[in-house]
Amino acid sequence: MAYLSSVLTRAPVDDVVAWGESIDHLLECKTGQLVFEDFLRTEYSEENLLFWLACENYKKITRVTEMTVAAKKIYAEFVQVDAPRQINIDCVTREEIMENLSQPEPNCFERAQRLIYSLMENDCYPRFLKSEMYQVLLEQA
Structure with missing residues (x-):
């Protein structure tokens, strides 16, 4: 719980409240991402958020060589069996x-990212909102 106190000093009250309004508010906030990742770690499912964030960063890459390297890294870390x-x-x-890896494009992981987003939105996020971790933050806010 000491961690939560340090998070609160960084997280404006409005942010903590907004995290409860939608998963998008949570994911748009760097502190929200960290708290959600912490929660997911307790459920052994932080790979979902880490993959989603990796895909968000991947979409910002413009150079083909960097895109190829990043795509292979994401594949090796999250996708391959x-x-x-x-x-x-x-x-x-x-x-x-796997087929897209030979010539990766910005939307190479789009389908998988949508699936993982949906999983987080419909499964992990509702549990996060009910979690003691979030409830304590909300009370202190």
Whole structure:
């Protein structure tokens, strides 16, 4: 809980309240991302957020060589079977990404990112809102 106190000194009250309004508010806020990642770690599912954030950063890359390196890194870390932080996606999506790796484009991970976003929005996020971690932050705010 000491961590939560340090988070509160950085998180404006409005932000903490906004996190409860939508997952988008939570994900748009750097402190919100950190708190949500902490929560997901307690559920052994932080790979979902880390993958989503990696995809957001990937979409900002403009140089082809950087895009290729980043795409392979994301694939190795999150997508391939037995990846260290393997995300839970269907085999069709996994294969589609593998095929895109030869010539990666900005939307290479779009389908997988949508699936993971949906999983977080409908499964992880509601549990986060009910969690002691969020409730304590809300009370202190």
